[in-house]
Amino acid sequence: xxxxxxxxxxxxxxxxxxxxxxxxxxxxxxxxxxxxxxxxxxxxxxxxxxxxxxxxxxxxxxxxxxxxxxxxxxxxxxxxxxxxxxxxxxxxxxxxxxxxxxxxxxxxxxxxxxxxxxxxxxxxxxxxxxxxxxxxxxxxxxxxxxxxxxxxxxxx
Numbered sequence: 263x264x265x266x267x268x269x270x271x272x273x274x275x276x277x278x279x280x281x282x283x284x285x286x287x288x289x290x291x292x293x294x295x296x297x298x299x300x301x302x303x304x305x306x307x308x309x310x311x312x313x314x315x316x317x318x319x320x321x322x323x324x325x326x327x328x329x330x331x332x333x334x335x336x337x338x339x340x341x342x343x344x345x346x347x348x349x350x351x352x353x354x355x356x357x358x359x360x361x362x363x364x365x366x367x368x369x370x371x372x373x374x375x376x377x378x379x380x381x382x383x384x385x386x387x388x389x390x391x392x393x394x395x396x397x398x399x400x401x402x403x404x405x406x407x408x409x410x411x412x413x414x415x416x417x418x
Contacts (some may be wrong), residue, residue: 264347264365266301266359269379269410270391277314277362277389284314284362286387291409292379300358300379306346311361312337327365345374367392376415 269285269292270276278286301321309328309416317336318324325339325346340346343365350357351372358377359369370392376399378391399415 263375264350264357264359264369264376265375266369266372266373267296267377268361268366268391269296269381271381271383271385273384274391274393275385275389276391278385278387279389281387284311286385287360288379289379289381291407291410292381293355294381295407295410295412296360300360303356303358304350305360306343306365307356307360308362308365311365312363343368344372363389363391370394370397374417376413378413378415380411380413382410 268276269289271286275286277284282288293299300319304323305319306325306327309326309330309332312324312326312332326332326334326337326339327341327343327346328339329341347369349355355374359365359373376394394415397417399412400418402416403414405412
């Protein structure tokens with residue numbers, strides 16, 4: 263399954279340039295959810311997101327999609343997002359697309375599932391998750407956790 267995994271606030275904010283990890287908040291419970299969901303899986307992200315994190319995340323295969331190249335042998339560097347998505351669909355292998363905004367926007371027409379952690383409130387930042395209303399996703403499950411609401415959307 264091809265999934266987008268993202269944390270947003272009430273306004274779909276996802277990023278803040280001058281923060282430690284590129285995120286507008288620090289939510290330990292949500293980070294644990296991300297880790298549990300993606301552990302021993304393949305995650306894909308853009309170069310800006312990868313550089314904000316600063317390293318490959320442990321126990322995950324990391325694919326970085328960039329047109330400008332990246333010199334880091336710890337990750338697989340690719341330049342065609344749609345090609346990677348199609349490869350994983352063809353292999354029937356899970357792929358978790360984990361940022362940033364440009365990668366999310368390009369991937370939306372091709373993914374099967376959205377895993378959205380809704381962090382309560384309005385935060386400061388400048389990067390937003392794109393609108394996904396036109397892509398025929400429906401809310402399949404919503405779970406209230408201690409510090410955020412987990413929403414699972416499926417296509418179709």
